[in-house]
Amino acid sequence: MxxxxxxxxxxxxxxxxxxxxxxxxRVTHKEATVSEVIQAVRRQGDFALLHYTAEFDRQTITQADLRVSGTELDAAFQQVSAELLQAIQLAYKRIEAFHRQRVPKSWVHFGEKEVVLGKRYTPIDTAGIYVPGGSAAYPSTVLMNAIPAVVAGVKRIVMVTPPGKDKTVNPAILVAAQLAGVDEIYRVGGAQAIAALAYGTETIPSVDVITGPGNIYVTLAKKQVYGRVGIDSLAxxxxxxxxxxxxxxxxxxxxxxxxxxxxxxxxxxxxxxxxxxxxxxxxxxxxxxxxxxxxxxxxxxxxxxxxxxxxxxxxxxxxxxxxxxxxxxxxxxxxxxxxxxxxxxxxxxxxxxxxxxxxxxxxxxxxxxxxxxxxxxxxASALGVETFMKHSSIIQYSPEALNEVAGAIAALTEAEGLPSHGDSVKFRTENR
The missing domain is CATH 3.40.50.1980 (Nitrogenase molybdenum iron protein domain)
Known part of the structure; x- marks a missing residue:
């Protein structure tokens, strides 16, 4: 073998x-199906989510069923063994400790002639996490995706996962999500879930970044919505x-x-x-x-x-x-x-x-x-705190510093045929 x-x-x-x-x-021919699903969700919102959940997952759910209720979340802790709960808590502690060390720090450098340069790191507003479900349960995936987002400072974390038998979500996944700081959980999977996170529906909010592994349809959907949202990778x-x-x-x-x-x-x-x-x-x-x-x-x-x-x-x-x-x-x-x-x-x-x-x-x-x-x-590298953050450059020039580089900027703007770029410096320095 x-x-x-x-x-x-x-x-x-x-x-x-x-x-x-x-x-x-065997993979590329699936792209047309994924594109069809994404466009349907964009046009029809929750209706398309319910339709594809019935077609692909063989689960008939209503719009009211999409969001996992507080009652289900509370019950999940009673449905997992003490041993599993302790294991999830231990994993949380170690994963959180590691990622806490990796938070990028903003910095500013004060140079000569009052030139100030730096980088400012800020978290995204909303993260979407995809967790495979159905016949299997992956609480570790919940922790690995949600914890870096929380550590990064993301204020709203939305999780989607396919419904399992009788429309349920595995309690181990629900426990891990609550411990990790997930704010909202929706029972929907596949390409339709990725489309919902990217474009939003009546029930599911759109997000800034989508992370988490899935089957080939999930991967191709992430590929197609990239640009509308950020993604971790095409796993x-x-x-x-x-x-x-x-x-x-x-x-x-x-x-x-x-x-x-x-x-x-x-x-x-x-x-x-x-x-x-x-x-x-x-x-x-x-x-x-x-x-x-x-x-x-x-x-x-x-x-x-x-x-x-x-x-x-x-x-x-x-x-x-x-x-x-x-x-x-x-x-x-x-x-x-x-x-x-x-x-x-x-x-x-x-x-x-x-x-x-x-x-x-x-x-x-x-x-x-x-x-x-x-x-x-x-x-590329592993998913981490940086996945849920972005950085902005900080630049400040004093009049003296701008005057010193005005000639070089003028030469470059002339070479590139962008006169207003040159004027934006010239008008600030020519009468000094």
Whole structure:
């Protein structure tokens, strides 16, 4: 099931194929459907939301059902176990502490001749958070998206999530949302939910930034509304790349690969090993663990299509291939991970050593688990406080300072053919 590759050129070809999986024909043909949904929500508002919820989610809800009530929110705390509540609280504490350290600070520099330059950071007004739902529940996603917004100072946080069985929202999601500071929760998902957040409906307010992962329809909807609103990223299916040497435990590596594959049938699980015996043992462990896996059908499909084992001659080659792929999650299961780290240039999150499975980062280490995928780690970073803030430049010139640069500005405005630009400086300085 898992192929083992030893040729570098073949490995590079396969890594490119996996990286580009979100752009294949099975994905692009869905864009027309997403565009139709978005336009319907823009024109018809709540009516379209109810229609598509019935069509796609097989749930018949009314306009009054859209917003989760206070009664449901209160009841959620009675519906989760004490153990789960404590785990959510612990995750909240650690995630909040990490992001509290990352708040950008405004600054001002007073230079010569009374020239003042600076940057002023301010939060957006309203954030929209998408949380996948339906048959699964992701309270960790709630925390990872809402906490940075709260820390940034966002005043209104709106959450959307698909309705599950009997129109309900999983209580763990509702508990996490309340602990994290979400103000409003609506039971709607898919492209229609993204359209509602971008353009607003009678019930759901429009927002400034939309964050959170979802299926391919959600991702394509975020792509289409970008510009009307900001987004965190175009998150593709999840992926992990493990670099391992002979010190790695094949069982650990196999479980880490399956931990990604069980997310989605398009999830990618890749091992780059410097030891051929380790590679073979990992393949054996993956096949053994799949036999009784609760999500076997989905996980097996991901492994068959986007699972890969590459055997290389050195950690340097492994790092080169990893940088080519720019993984969302990178695990360095090697004897000296800090030495190997020096060779890594592109990765969303890096997990160091044999005792740091990616699941730690998914839930409560603190750093955000909303990460760039499909090669975007070459230029993008994890979701954070900065996602919910923007900065304004601050500039102040004294008359003396303006007079000093007037000639240079005049030359530039003349070169660009913008005379009024030049006049705006000239009229302020010519009679001084």
């Amino acid at each position: 898992l192929r083992i590759i030893t040729q570098r050129t073949e490995a590079e070809t396969e890594l490119k194929r996996i990286c580009d999986r979100i752009h294949d024909d 593709g299916p999840s992926e992990v790349l493990v670099i391992a040497d002979r010190s790695a435990n094949p069982l650990y590596v196999a479980t880490d690969m399956l931990a990604q594959a069980e997310h989605d049938s398009m999830a990618a699980a890749i091992l780059i090993a410097t030891d051929s015996r380790l590679a073979s043992r990992v393949v054996e462990e993956v096949e053994r663990l799949l036999e009784n896996h609760p999500r076997r059908l989905l996980t097996e499909k991901a492994i068959a299509n986007y699972g890969l084992v590459i055997v290389v001659d050195s950690l340097k080659t492994a790092a080169d291939l990893s940088n080519l792929f720019a993984p969302e999650h990178l695990e360095l299961e090697v004897e000296e991970p800090w030495e190997l780290l020096e060779l890594i240039r592109h990765a969303g999150a890096i997990f160091m050593g044999h005792s740091t499975p990616e699941a730690v980062g998914d839930y409560l280490a603190g750093p955000n688990h909303t990460l760039p995928t499909a090669g975007a780690a070459r230029y």
